[in-house]
Amino acid sequence: MNLFKSFSIALLSSLLLFFTSCEVDQETLNETTREQQDIPKDIIQKLEKAGFHTHEGLSKVEDGYVVEYDIFLTEEEIYELANQNIENNSKHYRTNNLVSGTRTIRVYVDPALGSFVRSATDQALQRYNAQNLRLTFSRTTNASSNDIRIMAASNTALDGSFASAGFPKNGRPHNLIRMNTSFYGGSNRLGNTVTVIAHEIGHCIGFRHTDYANRAFSGCPGGGNEGQGEYGAIHIPGTPTTFAVANSWMLACIGREVNRPFIASDRTALQRLYARTPPPVSPVPFYRFYNSSRVNHYYSTSRSTPGGYRYEGVQCKIYNQQVPGTVPLYRFYNSSAVNHFYQQSRSTPAGYRYEGVAGYVFRSGGNGRIPLYRYYNSSAVNHFYTTNRSEGNNAAGYTYEGVAGYVLR
Incomplete structure (x- = not known):
């Protein structure tokens, strides 16, 4: 959920060996710290109780908050997540809310993002559809009738993040992914585009980060645990009990040219949550x-x-x-x-x-x-x-x- 920020050229050349999986602009981080001073303490406390990392990547937006750089939550959703108490101590995690039923999820791409992002979206949807889930993904050109909208957003609006999304609610996927036009659209052709879109769709259908227990695993500056181990993130049974595995599509941070197709444990997690025939639930x-x-x-x-x-x-x-x-x-x-x-x-x-x-x-x-x-x-x-x-x-x-x-x- 704190996917991806951008290094300045100078920082990138000096820190490339240390942060190959996540890109961050230090000036933006400093600005983020200043912005957090204006966020109510009870909001920060509830986010931390819900299992989110709040020391960086937290900002106030018009109708809610963005946490960990790329997760949008309304104040109501923050309170709901903070009041959940679910054990989690393993690799793959989901939120308390999932997408219900067998359905087709229609994904719309803002024309401002261009043909490269549309093509990358098609590839991301193909990755999901290849898993034969009860959720089928298709791209639509209908701007008014869709389930997820992938929209262009400014670098300022996204606080330097590659993209942002939210969690499911009332059995439906989160309906908005915002992509940073400083990285996507126009002549931009980043190698991580398919993975970033697949990652944000993962959030929209209820997935948390696989390196939840230690974001340093994927190279996030500052690393750290995203919060209390028993709030806001439910371990998905059948996935590894180590805190993270390399190359998962839901790792917290990623480099500009990194591509992460689904690995074996990713496919297990997807099947566990969205198999056409769900596994039996045990007490x-x-x-x-x-x-x-x-x-x-x-x-x-x-x-x-x-x-x-x-x-x-x-x-x-x-x-x-x-x-x-x-x-x-x-x-x-x-x-x-x-x-x-x-x-x-x-x-x-x-x-x-x-x-x-x-x-x-x-x-x-x-x-x-x-x-x-x-x-x-x-x-x-x-x-x-x-x-x-x-x-x-x-x-x-x-x-x-x-x-x-x-x-x-």
Whole structure:
């Protein structure tokens, strides 16, 4: 997502040996640092919580923010991503939102970008279509009826980046890719054009960077982790557990003449998310943690123990993707009372803030399903969830409040 900035000629000649995969203009970086001083602290904090790198490549645009040089997010999307808590510690990553259904995605190219970019777009779409996914890509000349628009943008508007895009929403791909006319269009013929377009389409359908854990892997100046390992990026099962593999099309940075067709693990990631026949979804552990000093129970599909909490084992199994018969189990948090609350209703209780979907549970009982009971201690202001009715009934000070949902052992 922080794809690609441009070195000045002087810097390029002196630093070529050190940064062969990512091109950055130092003057632009300095300007970016100055721009970030005007960005609200809560926006920066939420971006970091959602797993984004904010020390460079963050700028305010008219209707939102661009982060990591090439990802556009509205303020609403930033808040949504910050409230997700999903484990990720491996190579290929996706966002919490994907493109739904089997569909044809029509891609429009701004005529101002010229024939070379149109040809490169056709090649990028061919790369995706060769994977036989449930998403089919085609280029359209209809400027008013399309799913993704690839539009010309100035170097200033893109803060020196090669291109930018956003994430899917409501089951549809992000509808805009902006390409820098300082690099693309006119007589420009960069060797990375096909890969840049394929990369940005990757973001539009829900992919994060493969070198999420260490952007230095692809030569990004400053390197670093793009954020907390448990927020905003979900590991794609079946892909390598090393943090990055050379030549992936979703590496964070790239050189001007670098071309990255899909490698084996890229194809695995694409098939895992968008195969015509999706692989079966398996339940995952729902871990329980407890903060004794604050008297608060916390439950998550992530095994990572939050600060101040102790691990209390696997409470049950739920799903981290929706399957037939399941409904979301929403998580809320009351910071003044230090209490996490889980329920099937999206309606936020008074005094709480919404923290996203903790997982998916069954609405009713059935074969292999067991109740997840909810208890409440009004003195400690603590909700307690357990599949063991005896444990709940014997917990001093707790009152039974019913079944939060049905889960698996």
